[in-house]
Amino acid sequence: MTDSAAAEEHTVDRNDRLVILASSVGTVIEWYDFYLYGSLAAIITVQFFSGVNETTGYIFALMAFAAGFAVRPFGAVFFGRLGDLWGRKNTFLVTMLLMGLSTFVVGLLPSYAAIGVAAPAILIAMRLVQGLALGGEYGGAATYVAEHAPPGKRGFYTSFIQITATAGLMLSLLVILGVRTAVGEDAFKDWGWRIPFLVSILLLGVSLWIRLKLAESPAFARMKAEGKGSRTPLKDSFAKWPNLKLVLLALVGLTAGQAVVWYTGQFYALFFLEKTLKVDGPLANILIAVALLLATPFFVFWGWLSDKVGRKPIILVGCLLAALTYFPLFHALTGAANPQLAAATATAPVSVYADPADCALQFDPIGKTVFDSSCDLAKSWLAKAGVTYANIAAPAGSTAEVRIGDVVVTSFDGAALSRPDFAARKTEWEAGLGAALAAAGYPARADSALVNKPLVVAILFLLVMYVTMVYGPIAAALVEMFPTNIRYTSMSLPYHIGNGWFGGFLPTTAFAMVAATGNIYYGLWYPVVVALVTVVVGFLFIRDRKDVDIHD
Incomplete structure (x- = not known):
């Protein structure tokens, strides 16, 4: 039977649904834990970096946020190796446990006012643990789902994993908004911000229970049974030029551009609204959450479409559209969110x-x-x-x-x-x-009554739409580039260098660029240039592999 015939004959059965649900729910929780920090960067500045001036404190807070991203490639290498030796399921159970416990500790951590420099030091240590855990989580979940997917449906199946990052961000925003509303803004800034971190321990328990019901990936199990596994996945992934070349192409021609589009459309947009345009935090959270809710189904749409037309054209078009429109969109965002400032x-x-x-x-x-x-x-x-x-x-x-x-x-x-x-x-x-x-008309804060909320949501929706284009097909694209015996290791590193370094450092880099030049839009040059480089390299050197057999 051909791959296409198998794809047509295969339907999503109960086991498929459990695989997708368990992998996705667990990954949502990990992203929720990881992005709580980014969503609360302004409050984290006050709580843990109050010993420096405000501008420096905010940059430090963003650097601590970025620290979690900095170590993601190391987590990818460490846990990727374990995943290729030990199995996909066991590895992402460990990463989930590390993520949940480190997030819970942040909720208990005393502030700078209470214990001085020990507070930011411990905070950064917890961010590093989170980054290491996330570096191992994503590759395991994406590989696990892709290796369960029938031929011709890998983009569709793995698109549910791609939803999880945005869903985790949206969940963090909704929990923050709910707690803010329940305890009041003053109490939230004082102690209520801890509640979303502490809640993560309950979510950890639920996701671990669900994932324990899973069996090992059939491709990995078959590979082990046939004795074809790699004993040296790091050497085979990075010390042999044919595979290392694919790793480098995956980084520059796919994940670097995908990463900066992802972080600009979601995190930098939130920072820009709250820090630069001075929109009230709760309102900024609501506007971002609405845009995310409206755009999230498109992750699945683009994943499904990539099974028909290929991964490469969708990802590269998304990068190109983002690079061409970021400046006019962020100018329009200023006029809609803070018309007095504009x-x-x-x-x-x-x-x-x-x-x-x-x-x-x-x-x-x-x-x-x-x-x-x-x-x-x-x-x-x-x-x-x-x-x-x-x-x-x-x-x-x-x-x-x-x-x-x-x-x-x-x-x-x-x-x-x-x-x-x-x-x-x-x-x-x-x-x-x-x-x-x-x-002269410059407002100290954006007047919430003057915010053109429908227009702001429309602009944010378009920014997130670019995110869905570049991110929906990326897991399938990466899985298809590497053989089973070193897939976890090989795909994890370019993904996490792209998203951990190119993307994770975007808010810090962009804000520092703005502070240095005085132009609130100057930081956009960073994602624009990186996205354009990915378009050129991806167009010239990336081969679409949507129809390859990944079980070889």
Whole structure:
């Protein structure tokens, strides 16, 4: 019987449904645990990084978020090797246990105010455990489902795994929103933020119970029975050029672009709404959650369509559309979410007129630098306020000026002042700058009543639609590139380098780029360039393998 005939004859039976359900539910819980941190980045900043200035604290919080992504490739290598030696099912049971317990610990962790630097240190340690666990989870779940899927339906079957990342994010947002509503915003910022982390222990118990009902992957079981397993999956995956070449192509030609589109459309969009556009946290969560809910079915649609037309064209078109439209979409998002800010930016543009030698990068790697030059004072306040500004070079030795339309607010040099005098002068100066910006129409917060909610949801929906295009077929595409005996190891590494490094560092990199340049849209250059590189490399060098037999 041909593969196509087998596909037509096969229907989704009870065992298939259990495989998809158990793998998907467990992976949803892992993503829920992992993304709670990202969804609460603003509160995490206050709780665990309060010993530094606000801009640096937020970048540190995003770096701690990214730390979990940084170690994902190492988790992929470690657990991928175990999965190819020990089995798919056993390996992702271990990863789930590690993820659930480390998330629970974050919910119990004292804040910076209570135990000082030990708090962020332990927090980052838990993020590293989460990253290692997630590095082993995804490859196991995707491989397990794909090896159960009949020929011609791998894209459809694995698309349910692809839903899990967005579903986990959406679940985290809904739980956060529910707790915020139940306890109130003040209580939530004080202690209520811990509840979503603590709830994860219950979800862990449920998902472990479901996964224990599964048997091993038939492809892995057959491979073991025939004695064809690899004894050295790391060497066979990465020390032999034919397979290493496929790993590199999978990274640059598929997962790097897919990753930046994923994180821009979901996480960076949330950061942009809440941090840059100053939309109230609960409202931002609701808007993102609605867009995710509307777009989620398209993961399955694109997975199903990839069984018909191939994985490559859908993924690359998604990357290309994202790269071409990000700038206009985020400009439109500003106008819809904070129309007062958009209007003020157009009618009273802000510029910083300063001696370039007087200006430092608005990031403090040790967390204790005092920005006391006239230029640094101006830029640090504007970065914190989310105000776009242009940089204009002034003569050497000039005192920096903030120009708001025709209004000029002169900064001051605090280097020669005592600390108490500097603090008092800074408070007075910032109040004056804030008043000048307010008079020019710049809002301190987005007015929730003025947010064009349908338009914001429509823009977010389009951003998530790109996510569904690049992410829906990616698991099937990666599974089909590698042989069974080293599949778990080989596919996990490019996926987690792409998503862990290219994608996971996107919020941190983009926000630092914005803080450095003063342009709230400048960070978008990062995903645009990476997505375009993937389009070129993928088009030239990736071969679509939707019809290959993955059981060989």
